Every structure is written in structure tokens, then in C-alpha cells.
Amino acid sequence: MEWGPTGAEVVPADYAVVVDVLSFTTTLSVAVERAIEVFPFRWKDSRAAEHAMRHGATLAVGRFEALSRGDARHVSLSPASLAEVDGIERLVLPSPNGSAISFALADSGAQVVGACLRNAAAVARWLAPQVADGASVVVVPAGERWHDDTLRPAVEDLWGAGAVLTALDAEAEASASPEARMAMAAWQAAVLPHDLLHCAGGRELGGAGFVADVEIAARSDVSEVVPVLVGESFRDAADPAPPAPRLRRVGD
Template identity: 85%
Template sequence: MEWGPTGAAAVPADYAVVVDVLSFTTTLSVALERGIEVFPFRWRDSRAAEHAVRHGATLAVGRFEAMSRGDARHVSLSPASLAEVQGIERLVLPSPNGSTIAFALAESGAQVVGACLRNAGAVARWLAPRVADGASVVVVPAGERWYDDTLRPAVEDLWGAGAVIADLLDGLESPASASPEARMAVAAWHGAVLPVDLLNCAGGIELADAGFIADVEISARLDVSEVVPVLVGESFRDATALPPPGPRLRRVGGPT
């Protein structure tokens, strides 16, 4: 387990789990629950709109921009708003933090997975047979950014990481090694009390004070989702809905 974009680049692994509870990966899970393919994007500017046009997708706007619009139909980065939208099949989700981490991990060769409290158990169950076969996993709590762009560790992401790791370790028939950082995340998760702690942590208070308490409440719902977001090319899709990989071919009469 390592924090943020720098930590994501520091620990190579076969599978990399991004955790951004408030709210990138929570929004991601809600979208996939509704059958929406999600295109994460690093920037929140005109490039995001161009990216949406290129993929025939709807562009999610910022929470405050959505509030300022007079029309009732809008899609924002708020998971609560996504829980109510209709008729959207593809969504561009700008997130300088979560998206940057996801693409950095993908460029390292890892299979990138999105996790939050809503789908921690589902992600762990999907990973378990792969770990049992010898695969390595790094879990990356995204954290937030201070005004000088340095990493601001976010306790809700530590809890989300711990929830995934705890369920993964519990789901393995044989013991697996976990780093001290991973075990620390599990201990933090076991000490959390939901939804109270999520509402009272720094990130939860900030969102609630800004009028987005529904986002915090949705983010606090543990294991209500079975989606496993995996990054395939430029978009996140639900691994449980993808066709299984084809059989691996063995060469006959030559080296294997």
C-alpha cells in the first residue's frame, strides 16, 4: 500500500487498486452500477469536452457548476447526482487526482481496479483467485491535494484501502504476506465506525458544509455494490460483465 500518484509509481504490481472514496471511485462504482462506461480524464478544462466528443460521451461537470445550472438534468462528479440520471451510456469523468493515478498505474503495466467502500468486498473477491495464483497487488489510497499541490492524506481513503485488503486476506485459503503499510490500513479500517466517522472526517465535513451530505452518505454504504471497475484501454468497465479471457494457447513441438 502506497499513497497518491508518487506512491503508485513506486510499487510495481500485477494488479493496482485505486481508492478515492470522496469521491472519484465512489462515483465510478455508482456509474457502473447503472451500466455507464466511464472514461476517466486527467484535466477539468476544454480538453475534457473534446475528449467527451471524441468518445461520444457525456461530460460530467463539477459539483458547484451543476448546482448553478437551472436545468434539472445534469451529470456531475457527485455520486448522488449519478444515482438519478437516465439515458447515459458513456461518461467522461474528469478527476486530476484519481484519473492521474489510474493512468500512471496502467502505464506501469498493472491491471487497474477502482475500489471504494461500496464495492470493497466485490473487488477483494475478484482479486482473491488471482492472488492465490501468485499475482501481486498494490492498493493506492489517492488522498487529496493541499493548496501547494502536495499530498494530503485522507483517512477515508485509508479506510477504503483497509477494507479491500482485509477482505482479500480473509478470502484467501492460504496465508498471504502483507506489508506493514497494508496491515496499518487494515487496523485503521477495523477502528472506523460508519457512517459517523465518514461524516465527521475532514473530507466528509467539507462536502457536507458545501451542501453535498448525500454524497458522503452514499459513499459510506459498505458492500452494497458488486461491480468491479477495471480500466480497459481508456475506460472503466465492470469486470463481472466482461467476457472471460480466452484460453492460453500452448505451442506444440517447440519451446514453451
Template identity: 70%
Template structure:
């Protein structure tokens, strides 16, 4: 997609825009995908546990085939996991990933987050994943690169309404803002107004308490997944920087193209 004049935020080195369409509109050298409940939180927790993560854009039989192709375990939906006899089965729940043992490779179906990540990579960006758990680590990793002249786009993924239109999710705004606030705290300037709004939103939030009140968290809690909200609401507890390399995310320190 070719952005109309101004929509690419090209006048600013540090940019922010929503969802897959917004991600396509703002090209950059580096791009950060943020989906707090729960793709990038689950991604962060998995890498904390030493698991290589293969994001995938479909939640159907193709995901199982993708897992076989990469010799990986397939993460199933939360409710599907509840219905299985094996309570140890890995699901998209970050709490289930935190409790997992013996998993080395994981296919993580996520139509929204995966689509954004791969779309950004195809456009030429180096793609990172951020959540509230690791926003500070991602900002530290990016700061020197942006200070040296690179551009960065932070993309809150948002959710989908029943008609499949984008629903801006405040938790993703906070997660994006956490990365942006970290960059500012490291002396980075040149934020677009859109990025500055996200930064201020994060600084104004009362986390983790506010997270439990957002629509997505209330929905998860009502379904019995309060632990996922707690895992997602832990701010700056992880030093993991997820870096998309080909088909998978690995810690940036393992395969860092900038080194």
C-alpha cells in the same frame, strides 16, 4: 520513477502506498485505486447504473473534447452543475449519477484518480477501482489471482493541500483497508506493514458514522452535498468491480483478461 530499495515493497505480494508518487513506487500485477470522496465512489455508482466511465486527467476544455470523441456525456463540477438551469445535468457528485437516466457513457474528470489509474496501467498493472461501496467485491475478484501468485498494490489516492502536496485522507485509508481486509478474510497472506496498517484502520473504523466527521466530508456537507457522503459511506452494497480497459472503466465481468 525508480523506487529506492525497500520502497517498492517487493518483499510482499500485497502492497499499499499513497497517491501518484506512491503508486509509481510499487509495481504490481494488479492495482486498486481508492478515492472515496469521490472519484471511485462516483465510478462505482456509474457502473452500477450500467454506465461506461471514461476517466480524464483534466478539468478543462480538453475534457469536453474527450467526451465528444467518445460519444459520452461530460460530468461537470458539483458547483458548476448547481449554477446551471438544467437541474438534471450530470456532475461529479455520486448522488447525481445515482439519479441520472439515459446515460450510457460518461467522461469523469479527475486529475488525481485518473492520473493514478493511467499511470498504473502504463506501468503494466491491471487496474481496478474500489470504494467502500464495492471493496468486498473487488477483494473477492482479486483473491484467487493473488492466491495463485499475483501481486497487488492498493493505492489510496488522498487529496491535495493548497500548495499541491499530498494530503493523506483517512477515508481513502479506510477504503484501501476495506479491500485489504477482504483479501485477508479470503485467506490471503503476505501483506506489507503499510498494507496491514490500512487493514487495521478499516477494522477499527465505525462506518458509516465516522465518515461524516472526516475533513473532506465536513467540507462537502457544508457545501450542501451531504447526500454524496451518504452514498460514499454505504459499505459493501455493490458487486461491481470496475476494470480499466483502454480508455474506460467497465465491469470486470464484461471484459476480464484473467478469464
């Protein structure tokens, strides 16, 4: 387990599980449940609209931009917003944390997986056979950003990482690093939904009128989807099955 975009780059693994509970990977899980293909992209990149046009996709806007427009047809990073739109098959979903990390990892050689509290057990079940065959896994809690763009560790992402790792340990009896074991201990100490609603990130969203997003994110193991990055987009691992990455061996 290692934090943020830098951590994702410095820990090579066969599978990279990105966790951004509030809200990229939660929104991703909701989208994939609705059979929406999701394209991650860098946050506030001027080329996002061009990227969406190239893929025939809808470009999600920021939460506050969607709120200011007062139009439910505008999809945002808010997972609750996806319940209010119809007819979307492809979605470009930028975010400063989870989406940006996923986009950066696309060419790393790792199979990128999106996990949150909603699908932690499903992700672990999917990973277990790969781990049993010798694959390595890095779980990347995305964290948030301070105003100077430095990493702000987010406890909700630590819980999400711990939820995946706890379930994976139960499924595959995997060998966990000390950092991974500390994430597992943090998850076992969490009380949902109370803690998610009252942690710093939850309070910020709730105070801005997005309590529903936090409540959706707090629903543990209600989803069976496993979003995997195939090419430039996330799809459910079951449709279609992505190619397995080449396992790294000692000396690679």
C-alpha cells in the same frame, strides 16, 4: 499500499487498486452499477471535452459547476447526481485524485481496478484467485490535494484501502506489507457512517451541501461491481472479462 499518484508509479504490481472514497471511485461504482462505461481523465484538462467527443461520451462537470447551473441533466463527480439522470451510456469523469491516478496508470502494464467502501468485498473476491496464483497487488489510497497541489492524506481513503485489504486477507490469506496492515487496522477502528460524516473530507462536503454523497460513500459492501480499466474505460469485470496482465516475476 502506497499513497497518491507517485506511490502508484513507484510500486510496480500486477493489479493496482485505486481508492478515492470521496468521491471518484464511489461515483465510479454507482455508474458501473447502472451499466455506464466510465472514462477517467485528468482534472481540469482543456482536452476533456475533446476526449468525451471522441468517445461519444458525456463529460461530467465539477460539483459546484453543476450546482450553479441548477440542472439535474448535468452529471458531476457527485455520486448522487447519477441517480437524477437517464440515457447516459458513456461518461468521461475527471477528478484531481482517483481519476487522474487511474488515467496515469492506464499504460503501466498493471490491471487498474476501482474500489471504495461500497464494493471493497467484491473487489477482494475478484482479486483473490489472482493473488492465489501469485499476482501482486498495490492498493493506492488517492488522498486529496492541498492548495499548493501537494498530497493531503485522507483518512477515508485509508479506510477504503483497509477495507479492500482486510477482505483480501480473509479471501486469500495474502501477505501484507506493514503499510497495508496499518490500513487494515485503521479500517477496523472506523465507525460508519459517523466517522465518514465527521472526518475532514466529510465535513467539507457536508458543509457544501453534499451530505448525500457522503452517505452514499459510507454504505459498506452494498455493491457487487468490480470496475476494471479496459483500454481507456472502466467496465464491470463481469462484462466483459478483461485480459489478465502478465505476471511480473523476479528479475523482470
